[in-house]
Amino acid sequence: MNKVVYMDYAATTFVKPEVLEEMIPYYTEKFGNPSSFYAVSRETKMAIDKARGNVAKTLNCDLNEIYFTGGGSEADNWAIKGIAYAHRNKGNHIITSKxxxxxxxxxxxxLEKQGFEVTYLDVDSEGFINIDDLKNAITDRTILVSIMFANNEIGTIQPIKEIGAICKEKKIFFHTDAVQAIGNVKIDVKEMNIDLLSLAGHKIYAPKGVGALYIRKGIRIDNLIHGGSQERARRAGTENIPGIVGLGKAIEIANNNLESHAEKMTFLRDKLIDxxxxxxxxxxxxxxxxxxxPGNVNVCFEFIEGxxxxxxxxxxxxCASSGSACTSGSLDPSHVLLAIGLPHEIAHGSLRxxxxxxxxxxxxxxxxxxxxxxxxxxxxxxxxWEDFLKKGDK
Structure with a gap:
């Protein structure tokens, strides 16, 4: 087999040559610890600040509202646990989706094991939450709503601006997992009233092992990782300088090419679906x-296994997948497909x-x-399939 067709970009992407080129010096001659005071270290600190600025520009926020992490999963954990623990005196209720x-x-x-209450909102047959369900789920003990921007399996883009407006009105923190959305759709945290947002580098042609969390200025949040005073004393650990530089470069490229990229992906997506x-x-x-x-296709072929x-x-x-790369070792059908109402026997035949x-x-x-x-x-x-044919339902 010589031909390789990679169609699993939602799982991970390659590192773009221009991203890698920008990273390489920070593995070799520009290796100073940003926490030190000499010139070599100031150079690496400036590189981190530049990357932070690129992320902030993409999200339309202040660069001091961006905190680098080890990836999207860490950013999600930090956002949810950090808000929950910091505001448990106000309430212990969290709302998310299935x-x-x-x-x-x-x-x-x-967190449920720690005494928090969580409401898992249902979704419709296309994966959208019901806004009225969200409104009805809010109580005087609700402190956080966490709804993903776009689903990693079926590509559904949620009504984020509407959700943000509700949370702002109710004075509830709103977090969104935007790992799949970054680089594919325009995101404006101010316009959409987003308080916390997670993203990952390896979905946008940056390296694995680096991500970021946007935290709106003034929000009180507990730290997830304790130790040194890095990331303005909110995320301890010597910074992954090459990774951060790569993320900064990749998100800059993605932001500059957002419209043309989406147009190309939409054309190919629709042709593939049809x-x-x-x-x-x-x-x-x-x-x-x-x-x-724009680049997501997910179908089920009845009567066979994915x-x-x-x-x-x-x-x-x-190269393809049957759902999220994080659960590829599981024999169970996708929780996403079950949530949109598919029976087990059909959900097992999924292809992403x-x-x-x-x-x-x-x-x-x-x-x-x-x-x-x-x-x-x-x-x-x-x-x-044999049973189906025997029933005469051709």
Whole structure:
């Protein structure tokens, strides 16, 4: 097998050459500890500040509201635990949704064991929360709402501005996991009334192991990591300078190319969706149009298992997934697909294809060429398909 078609950009991206080029000096000659006082260290501190400014510009906030972390999961944990512990004297109720990333869900489940109450909002068949459900869930003990900006599996973009307005009116903190949204849609934390926002570098062509948390100025939040006085005494640990520099460069590029990138991804996405839906007994998971992430495709092929599809695609050189990369070792169907109402037997047949920087129309055509015979062959081997045919429901 010589041909490799990568369609799992939601899981991770490569590091862009221009990003790596900017990072390399900070592994070699520019290696000073930013906490020291000599010139070599001042140089690295300036590099961190530059990266912080690039992130702040993208989100339309002040650079002193950006704190670098070890990734998106750490940022989610910090936002939720930090607000919960710092404001438990006001209340112990948190609201989130049933389709959040496990970095949010597992954090909320952990807090439930610590005496906090969590409401997990239902979503509709396309993955949207109901705004009235959110309003009705708020009590005088609610201190935090955490709703992801865009879903990592089915691409649903939530009504973030509307959610932010409700939280502002009720004087409740609003956190959003924007790991998948950054670089794909425009984000303005001021206009959207977002108080805390998580992001990760490796989703936008920066290295793994670096992320950021936006914390609106004036918000009291407990630290997650204790030790030194780095990140203005809020996140201890010597900074990952090359990673931070890479994140700063990558988010600058993403922000500058946002519209052209989204236009290209939307065209390829829609072509891929239209082609896949020509396969009989195939359903699209998530919405169509501008309420879906530009590069996200998620479908279910009835009567077969997603793992079998992935193995067959791998043999053809296509890299894909059946859902979140963080749960790829699980035999259970996606919690997201179950939450939108799919029965287990259909949710098991899911395929997620996500597009990115190097995706081409030729690659989309290739995938649309190899998938139909794969589905046909797997169905011919499936007892579920055999039972279906015996019932005469052709």
């Amino acid at each position: 389709i959040e990333h496990h970095a949010v869900l597992h954090t909320c489940q952990y 082609g896949l839906l020509k396969v009989p007994y195939t359903r699209l998971n998530g919405p169509k149009g501008d309420k879906r992430l 793992e079998s599809i992935l193995l067959s695609l791998d043999f053809e050189g296509v 294809l996500t597009l990115g920087e190097n995706s081409t129309e030729e690659e989309v055509d290739y995938v649309l060429e190899v998938i139909p015979p794969i589905i046909k062959r797997l169905r011919e081997m499936s007892p579920l």
